[in-house]
Amino acid sequence: MYDPDKILHYAENIGVDYIDVRINRKIYENILLDNGVVREYSLNEVMGLGVRVLVDGYMGFAATNKPDSESYKEVVDNAVKAARALRTSGRKTRLYPRRTSKDRVVSRYVKDPLDVDSESKIRLLREIYGSTRSVEGIVSSTVRYGFELDERLFVSSWGDRVETTTRLIGIGVLEVGKSGNVMERIWDSESRVAGWEFIEGMDWNNFAKEVAQLAVEASKAPVVKPGKYTAILDNEIVGLLLHEAFGHATEGDEVESGTSILKDRIGEKVASEHVTIVDDGSIEGGFYLAYDDEGTRKVRVATVEKGVLKTYLHSLSTAVELGGKPTGNARAENFAKPILVRQTNTYMEPGDWSVEELFNDTGSGIYIRGRGAMGGQVDPSVGTFTFTAGPSYIIENGEPVRLVRGVMMSGMILETLKNVDAVAKDLVVKTSVFGGCGKGGQLARVGDGGPHIRVRGLTVGGGR
């Protein structure tokens, strides 16, 4: 539909200093079975062209999905117009001069989900729904299937040409349990960068049943008593904590703007010595990102090593501005969105405690669980983070003994990581085809995780 070479040629003829072209096609297949009825079966396709130019050092971006043969000229002209609008009051952008990238990468899969017939998918969802109906106390059950095919072509006037294709697939359930007048909902899902073989390899009936049972148990559970707790966080919650409470502050654009609490702190101790934090585009279980949307190869980066801040995550421009090297973290949701610095998979390196040792040593506190967690948010400017966990357990005598619901945690970014005093061995990283990270109006597929950890003095409260 769009010829990238023609676009480069046109832009060079009108005198831009630099141009890159992103051509993107995404297909999202979504099936929603709501209390046994197919409420939604949709196939959504996004495709179009995004162009970024540098003119006299000013950066402009434009995008379109207009199909006519001359639309590429309009989009380049608009990008130039956007760059020129900055001449009186804008700031210049410099790009790190990395080596040219030429590659074609396809994520691993065996069976293309788009080749699997619709009847099989619906049959599976109905089976999963059926398995939750036997759970007493369930009043509403929703099963969702999601598959995303994401094809990206990046071409630039530096000679880059990178094509990537990623397949992400998963199933999720939303169960509402009721006990007396109290209703509680639990959403959980499993996703993988893979093909239909991932769906075939999972016991979804058991997965859904467990979620349904938890929803009913949670509706019977008391609300957590607000206060400060010694907390053991499970793998999922550790991922959320790192992504929200710390990862965003390492994003180069947040640092460059002055928003991040980690500005000018490279080499400083920002966490306890038990903490090593990694951003990795190819960890098992996470999202797969081989190249970013500036054609830079994604490299594994330890942002924190044994508590010391080592680097930020970079795009080509933040690497120049902040004196770092590109890390392959410049990402855009699709062709129509400008580049932001985003995390890929954020996780903590495992330590040497067994999970059992962690509980035995803790005595009393709270075991904060990720299943049913709704996500989190950080205010990087004041350093406050918060997130909502799933139903969790009060720990007594080294054992998780009593379920509580409505758990919301809060803390100050740097204080919390300094209060991590034990890290277990069991690393788990997860991604999701149903969500991701929101920033600047864009959604990015990410992954996160870690081992079980212990944090002292965590603030826990919540609704009723």
Place this chain on the structure above:
Amino acid sequence: MREYMLRLAEEFFRALEKYGVDEAEFYGSWSNNVLIDISNGRIQRVSIRVTGDYGLRACIGKRVAGLSSSNLSPNIDDLARRLAKIIKASPEDKDWHGFSKGYRRGVLARIYDEKLANTSPEDMIEKLKHYMETSIEAARSKGGEDVRIPSGMTSYGSGGLIVANSIGEHLYDESTSMLIYYEVKTRRSGGEASFETMYIGRKLEEDRVLREARRGGEYSVLFIGAKPVPSGNYKLLLDQYNAAAFIETALIPAFSALNVQEKRSPLRGRLGQRVLGENISIIDDPGIDWGVGSRSFDDEGVPTRRKYIVNNGLLETYLYDHYTASREGRSSTGNGFRRNPGSPPTPGPTNIVFETDKAWSWDELVSSIDRGLIVHGMIGYWMSNPVNGSTQATISHGLLVEKGEVVHPVKGVVIGGNIYDWLSKDLVGIGKELLSIGNMYMRPLLVANVGVAGK
């Protein structure tokens, strides 16, 4: 683009007929948008986007499915064939009664501002600089020493939408939109705090934007030195912005007829009953000039109308789209809106207006607090739970009040409660000033018995 989309719809309808489809519905939207990014006090990037996309839903008997695309030169026959295949694979929905018919407009409101649609990026940058300078001056006037605008963005432009069905009906509308957001960060005497300036509207309301700009600057100073308070029970005074955030997430989804029918709303079976305090009315009003949620027809071509959802505490109606209304043998309330062009519509609000017959001034509300927190900023409120009304958030910008006087700024404490308690037995007072926050027209709320987890 209107003609192009209409032509596309007609071609799809013809192709679908060939594959045995009984009825179909087309939804198209497009936008011309300018995005201006701010970084470290300067304008960093301008983006100009011209995009369009569309969705198609169709049925055969009681089987229905949809697809959407932003491919504006599609292989129509191929897409029609794929959609028909998906429809045939879908099981029957016994509650399916076909698509909405009898398209027409309901209440009318002004939603297209020619001036905004024609504003150049250069002119908008100049305005934005003026607003940022206003914030910086406001912060300095309150004692701010080092004041900066680290990050932000402005997005504006025009767009249109069209709904059409296979019996030849269609409706079309155009609107403009404006979003300004930036953070003001201030240092004073070694301390530091920041506050967000935010404006959302259908045109650039200069007075309101300047008010927000001054508020952003002044509040960036006000919260320097914020600290947690001890855990316990407090009164909570939510300003309009934060009251709107809780109402929107914990209460409004419970009015959706789909959530009621699927047993995900605590308001199931409560029509005609008292569900909120008797001095509270909640109105869905699509006819407000320049309202972010103002519409003359919904995404199914159903005319919109003003209606009381809650009238003096009594639940008068749920919000219906065509599907949920058909299930109950009644008419849609004109509240069918789509998540994306290919999704089925689900019931949602237009503009929500929070009314009361007994209101207090802000100062009266503050002076009535013996021990409480004023909330001007919070994070994580969106994790409140509409299934049971549970409300929760972490305060990022709060003020401790004792005996009617502000004692010190507060941050990092978790507040929790339940929206139905807050709007009935725990409700102490409602503020006079009604303020638009996106599509919410909200008043301050003072509630008691709020659980606070602090130090």
